Amino acid sequence: MNAVAVMEETKKLNAFFNPRSAAIIGASKKTAKAGNVIFKNFAYNKTRGVFKGEIYPVNPNEESILGFKCYPSITEIPEELELIVIVVPAKIVPTIMEEAVTKQVKTAIIISSGFREIGNTELEEQLVTIAKKAGIRILGPNCLGVYYQKTGVDTLFLPETKVLTTGDEVIATPRPLVGDIAIVTQSGAFGVAALDFLAGRQIGISKFVSFGNKCDVTESEMMHYLLYDNETKVILLYVEDIKYGRQFLKIARKVTIKKPIVALKAGRSAAGARAAASHTGAIAGSDKIYDAAFEQTGVIRARDMEEFFDMGKALAMQPPALGKNIGVLTDAGGPGIMAVDECESSGLSVDRFSEETLQKLQKLKDQGVLPKFAAISNPVDLTGSVTDDMFEVAADLMFQDPKVHGIILLGLHHLPALREKYIDSVVKVSGKYTKPIVMCDIGETEMALYTRFRFDKLGIPSYPSPEDAARAIKALVSYGAYLKKNNCAEEYIGEFLKKKKM
């Protein structure tokens, strides 16, 4: 395909996120059914004015569902259809797709499972053959589909709340806030778990796509779509395999000079690959090939789930680092050492500051602005005598040091003279520089949660352990190095800071 054709294909994907009309095939009145939850999502969003298009439940056994007229098949629907969501048993799906061809539908999300992942490869290929006749794009099968807050497209069949046996209703699958991170995931269950994690941590998302067996639309096409999506700053990609290697390499390269991609690639071990094959029919291939592909294309690979989210958060909130030397600023010696250890073991450095910075810090010690027992050669350890003001002056000096490319701040709130005032002043200082900063406070009770939440809210990503903070800044260093190598670091940082100020 030439460039114009590629862009046309990409534009078509828009109907997954912003359809003028949608039919839910397999819509149901029975609350235990996926078709009930999904249609309810649309109906709820439609009646509240979030979903602005038309919606049509399709089920031959019902006259109406939740007050909406029900159709026996999509061919009976008088208006045009941009999106169909299919939630019926696998064996009926080809028939539905034939009807979709007749109806000239643009896009189809096939939630149903029972295809390639259990060996029914032919049945799955049949779908693609049918869809190709009318240029219908398919997401799935065996997927959760799309969640996009702004237009109210929500094909997740996992209800937001559940009622326990005690009768209590509790949040079970929350939808997160609006934010900058797109989630693109092969595993549906991991996808909803991600939503739950991000909602609880108050990290917002721009779009959520679960693509399952990806018989048609691939992870790469979706990344290409997100490249042109102004609401997405970072792409988090969970994959068990990658379908077309060349397509991936080409698109990933194109995306990563504009937007960071963090990948969590499962099935890296032999037993893991075996499990992946029976999950989404993935043929995982050698893990080294993936490592090389990610490295070449500037995709940042997360080692595990926590790192995946931690890196995404850092990249969404902070500019990349233009070098690998990290300044560590702490009020707690031990956690400072832990951060340094993690930096060094992941290939970052924590070198002594420049002589000028050391002299300035020493002067502040002599003047009593910093504690007389403070260590200052990097890490700066403000010790148990730390006050709110000390963090501000020390951070400012560290940002100024040309040898420092980014800062890890360990602001353990426990120390007696520290209150919450330092949060705002550190944020203010960091706003003067284009270097990144991440922070850590340890603890799971009120003041720790408050401190981390406040930093997050003001744009400095916070982490619950020193090592997590170090791994997060590692992502900023890796991404910065890739951008520099491709001569687009300045442009990216310029754009990033412009958007951040908006």
Place this chain on the structure above:
Amino acid sequence: MNAVAVMEETKKLNAFFNPRSAAIIGASKKTAKAGNVIFKNFAYNKTRGVFKGEIYPVNPNEESILGFKCYPSITEIPEELELIVIVVPAKIVPTIMEEAVTKQVKTAIIISSGFREIGNTELEEQLVTIAKKAGIRILGPNCLGVYYQKTGVDTLFLPETKVLTTGDEVIATPRPLVGDIAIVTQSGAFGVAALDFLAGRQIGISKFVSFGNKCDVTESEMMHYLLYDNETKVILLYVEDIKYGRQFLKIARKVTIKKPIVALKAGRSAAGARAAASHTGAIAGSDKIYDAAFEQTGVIRARDMEEFFDMGKALAMQPPALGKNIGVLTDAGGPGIMAVDECESSGLSVDRFSEETLQKLQKLKDQGVLPKFAAISNPVDLTGSVTDDMFEVAADLMFQDPKVHGIILLGLHHLPALREKYIDSVVKVSGKYTKPIVMCDIGETEMALYTRFRFDKLGIPSYPSPEDAARAIKALVSYGAYLKKNNCAEEYIGEFLKKKKM
């Protein structure tokens, strides 16, 4: 020292935790001072009947503090003193110690800093020389000392709550519940951060000891003391260096055949070691030596903070595994693969089940007890059709398989037909076997938190990511292998299960 003398020395350490009388030197009325917080802890615990001994504030400038008669020096106190807590500037500490000799004090906790960690090595050695004259044992200096709920000894100068600039009072340094885990830490700040973490996660502790510069009592002696402490099941040890290598090897070996030790050794990198030197005066030495020492003595080394706590929790709640093959039971494909990947990459295996188990699982599928799309060869993936009952039957079969040495359960609560009933039934099943089980649910909102909390409460350690769960069971495998090698696995497991039932 012969064995009897060693035991005598160990018994002496009891006065740190259970003193019949305690003086706080540097007790103060000024709320910003450490001497105020510490004396208040004792005063509060004394008036509420928790601390049953006598307490004496010592400060030449006050007549009384918080209603307790104040003494100008310990030599003026008419009664015997078992414990003194010193919170005065470093240069006065030798004088106080001379008085302690006169007074025949048993134990001294020196909170004050300004010794070896800033190069004042002589001043620190002076303390030891003085103490030796009367056989006084010193904890510290430059430490936080002891927290022990049962007797009300609380020398932490970090107040439990803080008042923010808004006027709101919030939990800042919570004291955790009573439990099985002892925390022994060189870094005070890390120690309180640990308390905050454990309190928030509702993990209880038996004793907390921060030993700082350890001029006298070493980490090894403390571990030896805890070996004979019936309240401690697991020891979590944070160190930046180990003082006497031989003593450590000898004692660690003695302890680990009875109680697991998890170590977090900071300062493993060159820059980290440099930071450690200026923190507690630690001379970190080659990290490989530590690796070898831990390996030889059966001490389990945690790679980072999170693993440290995760492993401690697993060892406190579950018996060790007598082999390294793990059964993975999941309702979510992707997270199942992530657990398998982490198992394999950390040296565990996830082999196919025995033929007998596979046949039984297949029969359950045929009967419709398990979903027809379920994967069963390990992992068992119950898929999105999971119900509460399925987890119970599948777990039972997996426990029975002689090839399975431990189970990771991934019970993602999001799936529609799953409620909370399965928690209790899985706990019941696991109670029939002596093999360990750990669990994971992903999410940070209500039902995820409820699920993890409930499992914890019922004795199955829960984790927020699949990889965390895999690393936790790795600790149970490592410890099991060490016990087997030393022919004491059966005895340990017998004791462990007996205590668990109490």
